[in-house]
Amino acid sequence: MEQSFYQKVYEITKQIPFGKVTTYGAIANKLGSPQSARLVGYALNASKKAEDIPAHRVVNRKGLLTGKIHFDGTNLMQQLLESEGITIKNNQIQNLENHLWIP
DNA sequence: TGCGTGACTAGCC
DNA sequence: AGGCTAGCCACGC
Numbered sequence: 001m002e003q004s005f006y007q008k009v010y011e012i013t014k015q016i017p018f019g020k021v022t023t024y025g026a027i028a029n030k031l032g033s034p035q036s037a038r039l040v041g042y043a044l045n046a047s048k049k050a051e052d053i054p055a056h057r058v059v060n061r062k063g064l065l066t067g068k069i070h071f072d073g074t075n076l077m078q079q080l081l082e083s084e085g086i087t088i089k090n091n092q093i094q095n096l097e098n099h100l101w102i103p
Numbered sequence: 104t105g106c107g108t109g110a111c112t113a114g115c116c
Numbered sequence: 117a118g119g120c121t122a123g124c125c126a127c128g129c
Contacts, residue, residue: 004126004127005125006126024110024111025111028112028125033125034124036124036125036126037110037112037124038109038125038126039109039124039127040110040111041111042108042127043127061113062112065110066111068110071110
């Protein structure tokens with residue numbers, strides 16, 4: 001398939017199950033370019049405006065909600081994650097390993 | 104065709 | 117221990 005890097009990110013992000021989260025590095029690694037983690041975030045930024053992607057389930061490797069700044073509200077991303085049973089503290093996911101999901 | 108951009112990551116001070 | 121800098125790759129203009 002001639003899926004672009006972006007399209008691959010969309011597919012993987014949509015595969016994230018309810019109550020789970022993943023990291024940019026994990027997705028980038030799955031795509032075969034662990035150094036392209038930036039592209040994952042960049043792709044999600046473009047995807048969120050078109051596709052129905054749960055981008056709030058994707059966080060950085062430290063569990064920090066770095067992408068929340070791209071959401072409408074300031075705590076929207078946090079509320080969405082908390083609604084799925086994930087605990088957030090200071091924009092950081094608690095028990096990240098417990099909720100971490102690798103493609 | 105080429106340069107700038109960016110929701111990252113890892114290493115150094 | 118905490119903060120900053122450099123490197124990385126794909127997409128858009």
